[in-house]
Amino acid sequence: xxxxxxxxxxxxxxxxxxxxxxxxxxxxxxxxxxxxxxxxxxxxxxxxxxxxxxxxxxxxxxxxxxxxxxxxxxxxxxxxxxxxxxxxxxxxxxxxxxxxxxxxxxxxxxxxxxxxxxxxxxxxxxxxxxxxxxxxxxxxxxxxxxxxxxxxxxxxxxxxxxxxxxxxxxxxxxxxxxxxxxxxxxxxxxxxxxxxxxxxxxxxxxxxxxxxxxxxxxxxxxxxxxxxxxxxxxxxxxxxxxxxxxxxxxxxxxxxxxxxxxxxxxxxxxxxxxxxxxxxxxxxxxxxxxxxxxxxxxxxxxxxxxxxxxxxxxxxxxxxxxxxxxxxxxxxxxxxxxxxxxxxxxxxxxxxxxxxxxxxxxxxxxxxxxxxxxxxxxxxxxxxxxxxxxxxxxxxxxxxxxxxxxxxxxxxxxxxxxxxxxxxxxxxxxxxxxxxxxxxxxxxxxxxxxxxxxxxxxxxxxxxxxxxxxxxxxxxxxxxxxxxxxxxxxxxxxxxxxxxxxxxxxxxxxxxxxxxxxxxxxxxxxxxxxxxxxxxxxxxxxxxxxxxxxxxxxxxxxxxxxxxxxxxxxxxxxxxxxxxxxxxxxxxxxxxxx
Numbered sequence: 001x002x003x004x005x006x007x008x009x010x011x012x013x014x015x016x017x018x019x020x021x022x023x024x025x026x027x028x029x030x031x032x033x034x035x036x037x038x039x040x041x042x043x044x045x046x047x048x049x050x051x052x053x054x055x056x057x058x059x060x061x062x063x064x065x066x067x068x069x070x071x072x073x074x075x076x077x078x079x080x081x082x083x084x085x086x087x088x089x090x091x092x093x094x095x096x097x098x099x100x101x102x103x104x105x106x107x108x109x110x111x112x113x114x115x116x117x118x119x120x121x122x123x124x125x126x127x128x129x130x131x132x133x134x135x136x137x138x139x140x141x142x143x144x145x146x147x148x149x150x151x152x153x154x155x156x157x158x159x160x161x162x163x164x165x166x167x168x169x170x171x172x173x174x175x176x177x178x179x180x181x182x183x184x185x186x187x188x189x190x191x192x193x194x195x196x197x198x199x200x201x202x203x204x205x206x207x208x209x210x211x212x213x214x215x216x217x218x219x220x221x222x223x224x225x226x227x228x229x230x231x232x233x234x235x236x237x238x239x240x241x242x243x244x245x246x247x248x249x250x251x252x253x254x255x256x257x258x259x260x261x262x263x264x265x266x267x268x269x270x271x272x273x274x275x276x277x278x279x280x281x282x283x284x285x286x287x288x289x290x291x292x293x294x295x296x297x298x299x300x301x302x303x304x305x306x307x308x309x310x311x312x313x314x315x316x317x318x319x320x321x322x323x324x325x326x327x328x329x330x331x332x333x334x335x336x337x338x339x340x341x342x343x344x345x346x347x348x349x350x351x352x353x354x355x356x357x358x359x360x361x362x363x364x365x366x367x368x369x370x371x372x373x374x375x376x377x378x379x380x381x382x383x384x385x386x387x388x389x390x391x392x393x394x395x396x397x398x399x400x401x402x403x404x405x406x407x408x409x410x411x412x413x414x415x416x417x418x419x420x421x422x423x424x425x426x427x428x429x430x431x432x433x434x435x436x437x438x439x440x441x442x443x444x445x446x447x448x449x450x451x452x453x454x455x456x457x458x459x460x461x462x463x464x465x466x467x468x469x470x471x472x473x474x475x476x477x478x479x480x481x482x483x484x485x486x487x488x489x490x491x492x493x494x495x496x497x498x499x500x501x502x503x504x505x506x507x508x509x510x511x512x513x514x515x516x517x518x519x520x521x522x523x524x525x526x527x528x529x530x531x532x533x534x535x536x537x538x539x540x541x542x543x544x545x546x547x548x549x550x551x552x553x554x555x556x557x558x559x560x561x562x563x564x565x566x567x568x569x570x571x572x573x574x575x576x577x578x579x580x581x582x583x584x585x586x587x588x589x590x591x592x593x594x
Contacts, residue, residue: 041105041117045128048577048593049561050190051091055117058107065106065113066091072100072120092190094560095128096524096536096594099508124506126541130593131580133573134160134183135194136171143183143589144565146552148213148222151290151351151419151488153556155219156185156192156563158591159210161226167199180209182224184258185576192576192593196258200226200249202237209249214288214295217351217557221292222251222258225283233265246282248297250326262326266299266316275314275331276303282316285346289353290419293320296356298344305337313343315358317394330394334360334385336374343385346414350421351488354389355397357424359412370401382411384426384456386463398463402428402454404442411454416486416493419557423490424456424463427481436474438467438532451480453495455532467532471497471523473511480523483550483565488557493525493532496550496564504539507594511537520549522564540566540592542580549592562594 046052053066062084067076068091080089093101102120106113134143146159163181164174171181180203184196200209212225229247230240237247250262266282268275285298300313317330334343345361363383364376382405386398402411411428418424433440434447442452451474455467471480483496500521502513511521524536540549552565569590570583 041119043103043119043121045125046090047190048130048192049092049095049128051093051128053089053091053103053105055087055105057085057087058116060109061107062110063108065108067104067106069102069104070098072102076102076104090190094594095125096507096538096562097559099125099536124504124509124539126506129506129541130192131541131573131577132156132158132185132192132591132593133571133575133578134158134163134589135197135574136165137572137574137585137588138163138174139585140587141589142567142587144552144567144569144591145589146210146213147554147563147565147591148215149554149556149561149563150215150219151217151557152219153558153561154187155215156591156593157213157215157222158183158185158565159213159224160589161208161210163210165199167203171197176203177205179203179205179207180211180226182210182213182222184222186219194575195256198222198224198251198258200224200229200247201260201263202231204230204240211284212286214286216288216292217290220253221288222253223286223288223295224249224251225286225297227281227284229283231265233267237263242278244279244281246280246284246299248283248286248295250295261324264297264318264326266297266314267328268331274303274305274308276308285344287347287349287356289349290351291353294318294349294353295326296347296349296358298347298358300342300345300361302344305333309337309339311340311342312337313341313345313360315344315347315356317356332356332358332387332394334399335396336365336399338363338376346412348415348417348424350417351419352421355417355421356387356394357384357415357417358387359384359415359426361410361412363412365401365405367401367403367405370399378405378407380408380410381405382409382413382428384412384415384424386424397461400424400426400456400463402426402431402452403465403468404433406432406445413482414484416484418486418490419488420490422458423486425484425486425493426454426456427484427495428452428454429479429481431481433470434474436470436472437534438469440468440470442468447474447476449477449479450474451478451482451497453481453484453493455493457530466530469493469495469525469532471495471500472534472537473500473502475501475514483553485553485555487555487559491527492555492559493527494553494555494562495523495525496553497521497523498548498551500550502539503543504537505541505543506539508537509539516543516545518546518548519543520547520551520566522550522553522562524562538562538564538594540564540569542571544570544583564592564594566590566592
C-alpha cells in the first residue's frame with residue numbers, strides 16, 4: 001500500500017436503477033433481472049497501478065460483468081466476466097492512460113444483464129503511483145539519472161552514477177566516490193521488488209557507472225555505460241591511464257541471477273579513423289536491439305575521423321556473435337562531420353537493430369542545411385542522423401534538422417526511435433519559442449529554454465517532420481525535451497521537462513501553477529492518424545521543488561508502463577513505496593511508475 005499521506009481520491013458515484021446505457025451494445029439483453037441492485041459500487045487504489053472495485057452481492061444474481069470506458073469517450077468494453085458471489089475485482093491499469101476512465105457494473109441473471117452502477121474517477125490518482133528508491137539510498141547518489149524499462153514492461157533498470165560503494169565492502173560502503181551503481185526491479189503480478197544491485201567488476205572512483213542504461217525487450221540483457229572509466233584496453237580493465245575514455249558493461253540474467261558478461265571499449269576500425277581514446281566519453285549513451293544482440297554506443301567527445309576533429313564524436317556498433325562474444329562491427333561518422341558537434345550524444349536503435357538514430361548536440365547548421373546546403377549559420381542548433389544497415393554496411397539515410405532550427409536549441413539532447421524504425425522523436429531542450437501545443441508558431445525566441453520536441457516520420461526512405469510539439473503550459477526554463485520516449489508503434493510519446501515548476505501532484509493537476517521551482521513534469525502525447533495531441537500531464541506523487549522529475553523517462557512497448565526519474569528527490573526511504581514525505585537527504589533520487 002502507498003502511504004496514507006498521499007493525496008486522496010474524489011470518487012463520483014452514480015447508482016443507476018434499471019437499464020442506463022453503456023452496456024447495451026454487447027449483444028446481450030438489458031431486461032432487468034429479478035434481483036436487487038447493489039448497495040454501492042466503489043473504487044480505490046490498493047497497489048501500484050491496481051484499482052479495486054467493490055460492491056454488495058445481489059440476491060439472485062448468477063454473475064457480474066465489469067466494463068471500462070478507458071478515456072471517457074471511446075465507449076465501454078468488457079474487462080471482467082465474474083461468477084456469482086463475487087464482490088471485489090482488482091484491475092491492473094496503465095494509470096497514465098486512464099485519467100478520465102469510467103467503469104460500469106452489470107449484474108446478470110441467467111444471461112440477462114442489467115447496468116447497475118457507473119463510476120467515474122477524478123482527482124490526481126497519486127495513491128496508485130509507484131515510488132521506487134534504491135535499496136541503499138544515500139546522499140548525492142542521484143538514483144534515477146538513467147532509467148530503462150524492458151519492452152514487455154516487467155523489468156526496470158535504474159542508474160545511480162554517483163553512488164559511492166566499493167563492491168568489495170558492500171552496498172553500505174561510501175569509499176569509491178561516484179563509482180556508480182545500477183538497480184534492477186521486477187514486476188511480480190501487481191508488486192514490484194528489487195531484484196539486483198549491480199556494480200562494475202572493475203568499479204573505481206569517478207567512473208559514473210550507470211550514466212546510461214538499456215534493456216532488451218524481455219529484460220534479460222542489460223547494457224550500462226560508464227563514460228568516465230579510465231582504462232587503456234591494451235593494459236587491462238584496471239588500468240587508469242586513458243582518463244575518461246569510458247566503458248560499457250553487458251549483463252545477462254538467468255532466472256533471477258545477473259552476471260556481467262562483457263566489458264567493452266571502443267577502437268578504431270581502420271587507421272584512418274584517427275580515434276583519440278582519452279576523454280571521449282564512450283558509454284554516455286547506449287541503445288540495444290529488442291533481442292539484445294546489437295548495441296550502439298555514443299562517444300560524443302571523441303577526437304575522430306580523417307581530420308582528427310576535436311569533440312567531433314562518433315558512434316560504435318557491436319554485435320553479439322554465435323559464441324556469445326561481442327564484436328565491434330562499425331564506427332559511424334556523419335557525412336558533415338565537424339569539430340565540436342558532439343555526434344553520438346544520444347543514440348537509439350529500432351527493434352531489429354537495423355535502423356540507428358544519433359544526434360549531434362552542438363551541430364551548427366540552420367534549417368536550410370537539411371536540404372543538403374550544409375552551413376554553420378546556427379551555433380549549437382543541433383542535428384539528428386538516421387543510418388540503416390543494408391546487410392553489408394551502414395549507410396546514412398537522413399540528416400534531420402528542426403523546421404525552426406535556432407542557435408543554442410541543442411536539438412538532439414535526447415531522441416527516441418519506434419520499434420519499426422519509422423518514427424523518430426527528437427528533443428530540443430533549450431528551444432525558445434513561446435508557442436504552446438502542436439505545430440504552433442516557432443519563429444520567435446520569447447520563452448528561453450522552454451524546449452520543444454520534433455517528431456519525424458518515414459515514408460519509403462524519406463523522412464519528414466510530422467509535428468512540432470510544445471507543452472500545453474510551456475514556460476521559460478522548463479527544458480521540455482530533456483527526455484523523450486516512444487511506444488513500440490510510435491503512436492505514444494512521453495516527454496520530460498525537469499525544470500517545470502507547478503506544485504501539482506499526480507495526473508491532470510493544475511498546470512498553470514508556478515509555485516514549485518524545478519519540480520519537473522512529464523507529458524504524454526498520442527498520435528491518431530498523423531495528428532498528435534497532448535493527453536496527460538504527469539507529476540510526481542510527492543512533488544517538491546528542485547526534485548527534477550522528468551530528467552529521464554522510459555515507456556514499455558505498449559505504453560502501458562511509464563517510468564520517470566527524479567534524480568534530485570530527497571527522501572531517505574529505501575525500496576518500493578516507502579515514506580515519500582521525508583526530505584532529509586540531498587539528491588538521493590527516486591523513480592515513479594505509472
